[in-house]
Amino acid sequence: MDLNPSPRNGNPLQQLYQSRRSLRWIVFLVLAALAVIYMTGSSYQPYGAASSGDSTGSSTGHKSSTSGFKHTHKKQAKHLSPVDLMKRPISRDLQSMPKLMHQSWSSTELPAKFERWSSLCRQQHPDWEWVLWTDEDNEELVRMHFPWLLKTYLGLPSVIYRADLVRNLYMYMFGGVYADLDIECLRPIDQLLAEYNVTTVSHGKPRPQSTQNMQKSGRKAFFGRMGTDTGSSNSIPNAWMASTPGHPFFLIVLESVMKRMSEEGGDMENVEGITGPGKLYDMINEYTQPESKWAGEALDRHVAKNPTAKQFNPRKGLKHSIEVLPFQYIYPYSWERDGEAFRDVCWATKETFNSERCKQLLATDRWPSYTITYWSHTWTSGGHDDGNVQKLEMSDQ
Secondary structure, three states, rough: OOOOOHHHEEEHHHHHHHHHHHHHHHHHHHHHHHHHHHHHHOOOOOOOOOOHHHOOOOOOOOOOOOOHHHHOOOOOEEEHHHHHHHHHHOOOOOOOOOOOOEEEOOOOOOOOHHHHHHHHHHHHHHOOOOEEOOOHHHHHHHHHHHHHHHHHHHOOOHHHHHHHHHHHHHHHOOOOOEEOOOOEEEEOHHHHHHHHHOOOOOOOOOOOOHOOOOOOOOOOEEEEOOOOOOOOOOOOOOOOEEEEOOOOOHHHHHHHHHHHOOOOOOOOOOHHHHOOHHHHHHHHHHHHOOOOOEEEEHHHHHHOOOOOOHOOOOOOOOOOEEEEEEEEHOOOOOOHHHHHHHHHOOOOOOOOOOHHHHHHHHHOOOOOOOEOOOOOOOEEEEEEHHHHHHHHHOOOO
């Protein structure tokens, strides 16, 4: 008799264990195959069908058009009309950044390049809301929330002065991000703001009051440095700005413009110095100097009587501050002397402009850069530069 049974004839428990182990492997292989089929099937596109990214794609040679972006399949920031925004209650969360992106043009019809870059910004912020302000909307905003400013606003020499001034109103009244239309967003700004302890929240669905009290970062406003010459009055452009609502800095900017307009014999042709980047540069320097008269609660006491400020009623001891971000974050391309080497490729109205090549030369993916401005210079002191606006209707490739 064979007292040592062969492995092939093991006991029933061993056979059951081996069969179950085999069954588990079979189930695993079947599930893995199904997962591969699902993943390849969901990413499949018929030959010749362009993705929404390709429709903007600078390297594909596809011609972009205004209508093309209105029908993109890629999720993007929801359009919110200025009228609907102004109907909303005033934000009580003064320490968080509302997910609002403000842009402005004379009408809702944008040149092709503006439409494309705006769409890219909306795609980078799909859970935000996007507000396109027109000249008519801007005046209504002044009349509704800043009636004390109306005379100054209407008395400005031309529309570019008003377009420069009103972006301060967006920031104060609503908060969020303002971006010129020649700005391309390269990645979500939420990531950068988180580095400065600022949370982004839905404007339409504010956080409960109890949650607001947990955030102690204070009111913050953000601007970007352009170029390496910090002494240049153009080195802090007003093409991009971000803020929590109710930051008192923007009210002293408005007061300064009012004072300048009331002075006789002033140079009214200097748009940069009256409402533009020169004004912003001077006011930021005044605000941030070591012994600033606006330090601490002094600024809140100063604006306390302002009828617009009363709508926010900031809590006592709520801090306020300004951050001027390094040039590589917001303005990796400078239109001044330190950007001359890239001008032919990076300036939007040049015949040799190529946005993809520009970003490669500036290594915007390495810094990393969150936005880039192509400096279309569509405004003159008297209004639109029709020649430059016309160039924005053409493809950049």
